[in-house]
Amino acid sequence: MKISLLINDARYQVEARPDTSLLTLLRELGFKSVKKGCDSTSCGICTILVDGAPVPSCTYLAYRAEGRRITTVEGITKEAALLADYFGEYGADQCGFCNPGLALTVYAMKKELRYPTKEAIVHYLNGNLCRCSGYVAQQEAIYRYMEVEG
Amino acid sequence: MNFESVVMPRTIEEAYELLKKEGHVAVGGGAWLHQQQKKIHTAVDLSYLGIDQISQTEESVYIGAMTNLRQIEKSEVLLGFMNGILPQAVSQIMGVTVRNLATIGGTIMGRLGFSDLITCLLALGASLHFHERGEISIEDFLQDKGLGKDLLIKIQIRKEPGYATFQTLKKTSLDFPIMNISVMRIGDHYRIAVGARPGIALLAYRTMKYLNGNKNPDPSIIHEATEILLGEIPFGDNLRGTKTYRQGLAKTLFLRGLREVVANEN
Numbered sequence: 001m002k003i004s005l006l007i008n009d010a011r012y013q014v015e016a017r018p019d020t021s022l023l024t025l026l027r028e029l030g031f032k033s034v035k036k037g038c039d040s041t042s043c044g045i046c047t048i049l050v051d052g053a054p055v056p057s058c059t060y061l062a063y064r065a066e067g068r069r070i071t072t073v074e075g076i077t078k079e080a081a082l083l084a085d086y087f088g089e090y091g092a093d094q095c096g097f098c099n100p101g102l103a104l105t106v107y108a109m110k111k112e113l114r115y116p117t118k119e120a121i122v123h124y125l126n127g128n129l130c131r132c133s134g135y136v137a138q139q140e141a142i143y144r145y146m147e148v149e150g
Numbered sequence: 151m152n153f154e155s156v157v158m159p160r161t162i163e164e165a166y167e168l169l170k171k172e173g174h175v176a177v178g179g180g181a182w183l184h185q186q187q188k189k190i191h192t193a194v195d196l197s198y199l200g201i202d203q204i205s206q207t208e209e210s211v212y213i214g215a216m217t218n219l220r221q222i223e224k225s226e227v228l229l230g231f232m233n234g235i236l237p238q239a240v241s242q243i244m245g246v247t248v249r250n251l252a253t254i255g256g257t258i259m260g261r262l263g264f265s266d267l268i269t270c271l272l273a274l275g276a277s278l279h280f281h282e283r284g285e286i287s288i289e290d291f292l293q294d295k296g297l298g299k300d301l302l303i304k305i306q307i308r309k310e311p312g313y314a315t316f317q318t319l320k321k322t323s324l325d326f327p328i329m330n331i332s333v334m335r336i337g338d339h340y341r342i343a344v345g346a347r348p349g350i351a352l353l354a355y356r357t358m359k360y361l362n363g364n365k366n367p368d369p370s371i372i373h374e375a376t377e378i379l380l381g382e383i384p385f386g387d388n389l390r391g392t393k394t395y396r397q398g399l400a401k402t403l404f405l406r407g408l409r410e411v412v413a414n415e416n
Contacts (some may be wrong), residue, residue: 001156018156018193019183040184041248042324053220054247059183063156064197105246126323127245 003063007031008075016062022048023057026072033073033100037129044128047101048072054105054127073100076107083107083145090141094132102128106142110150118143151175151183153193160198162301166281168194169299176301178256179218181248196255201303204228210309215255215302219243219267222254231307232274232334233414235314239270239332244324255302261292261350264326268292269345270316272353273332277306292350312336313414317403318346321390328391329399333407335415338362342379342407344400348388356382361408366415372408379404 005012007029016025023046026034034057037045041056048057049071073080080103087093102125109116109124116124121142130138153175159165168174173191177183201214204225211231213222219240222228228236243249243266257267258278268288276288281301286294288305318330327346334341340361345351357379364371385396 017154019151019153041181041244041251044245044247047247053250055250056181056247059180060251061156061177061180061183064180064195108246123241124246127247129324 001063003066005062005065005070006068007070008072009069014062018061018063020062021058022050022060022062022065022070025062026057026070031072031074035097035100037097037101042129043098044105045098045101047104047128049104049108052108052111054108071104071107073103076104079103079107082149083141086141086145087138090137090144092133092137092141098128098130098132102130102138106145110146115150116146121146151177151187151193152189154191156193156195158195158198162199162201162281162303165194165196165199166301168192169301176259178216178259179251179253181252181256182260196301201255202253206231206309208309211307213254213305213307215258215304216253217255219249219252219254219257220246222267223249231309232312232314232336235270235274235316235332235334236267239266239316239318242266242318242320242323254305258288258291258305259302263348263350264346265351266316266318266327266330266345269330269343269351270314270332271305271307272345272351273314273334273341273343274307275336275341277308278302279304279306289353310337313411315407315410317407319399319403326390329385329396329403331400331403331407333404333411335411340411342404344379344383344404347383347385347396348390349384349386352383354379354383367408367412372405372412375408376401376404 003014035045037043039058041059046057047054051068105128174194175190177193177195202216203214204227205212206227222240223237257265271288277285279285283300312335314334316332318327320327330345332343340358342354343351357375361375385393387393
């Protein structure tokens with residue numbers, strides 16, 4: 001089927017099977033920041049935004065995104081770089097694989113939550129797993145980011 | 151799940167007729183697509199039916215079957231209903247990303263044994279509205295295997311004054327529950343549902359009958375109610391816990407829930 005997608009404010013016309021996931025399609029279109037992790041919604045690594053809401057791209061059907069605004073980390077480079085500065089300062093990143101999905105979830109959280117508590121931040125982000133960091137440094141970086149930039 | 155084609159009906163009647171066809175399977179939120187290793191011919195996408203809203207009247211709250219769990223979590227209507235028990239229960243399901251996708255209808259139609267939401271809805275005495283079959287209690291639906299290909303439209307919960315609790319234990323925040331339990335007082339009656347046993351949620355009839363015959367339960371009545379609960383609810387083993395562990399857990403979670411309800415009775 002033919003699908004018309006708005007990705008990071010640019011229009012793409014593609015041909016894809018109806019059961020194609022947004023993860024597969026986005027990577028085929030060159031958005032390599034979108035990573036394949038568990039491929040079953042459990043890890044959050046494939047997170048992208050659809051109309052500003054974080055969703056697991058591994059199971060989000062590509063055709064359903066027609067008429068909606070898709071955001072990958074390539075579309076929020078300034079915000080992602082700013083968050084990366086905080087991650088660097090706190091040593092919150094190791095392999096970096098979880099970073100794109102996490103950055104998008106933080107971006108969505110910043111828009112959605114006003115003056116969140118630490119508990120609210122942890123709750124919002126608990127669907128984004130990280131195998132490397134042990135979460136403490138990540139959380140400290142994000143608290144500080146939200147305090148200063150939120 | 152793999153499918154060759156997809157249809158996107160715009161009306162409930164159209165969706166219902168499509169679902170009657172051989173090889174046509176409903177797709178709701180799609181959160182479980184990768185867990186299902188099957189090939190179907192045609193997916194019937196329910197996203198375009200307009201059954202994804204939450205509303206209320208003087209008598210009831212209504213939740214459209216395609217409402218996602220995040221909508222439930224953030225709904226002002228549901229936050230103000232029964233001390234926000236439904237948002238509280240769904241907020242502990244997976245992460246925000248999955249809650250933006252998974253729907254209440256998909257949860258119910260799957261009769262998922264581990265579901266936190268089904269346990270709460272059972273305790274609340276929710277009704278399900280199907281296109282062909284009409285209204286049926288969730289209690290009857292969960293036991294009824296012969297539903298066929300009907301289309302769930304909305305969930306109704308009648309309003310009555312009361313207080314609700316929900317308890318669950320998981321090994322990690324993203325895991326399925328080892329067990330969950332919902333204890334409520336609705337009007338003059340206690341309602342108790344136990345889920346993730348690991349089987350589908352059940353109402354604790356004998357326990358409810360005992361408590362409903364003993365208003366203002368004191369510690370001895372609460373203790374006796376716990377013993378009745380453990381005697382009537384069957385538990386089992388699975389990867390997340392043993393029968394013995396679940397029985398111990400049920401006792402603790404039930405006591406917490408019941409004490410909280412009793413403390414908030416006025």
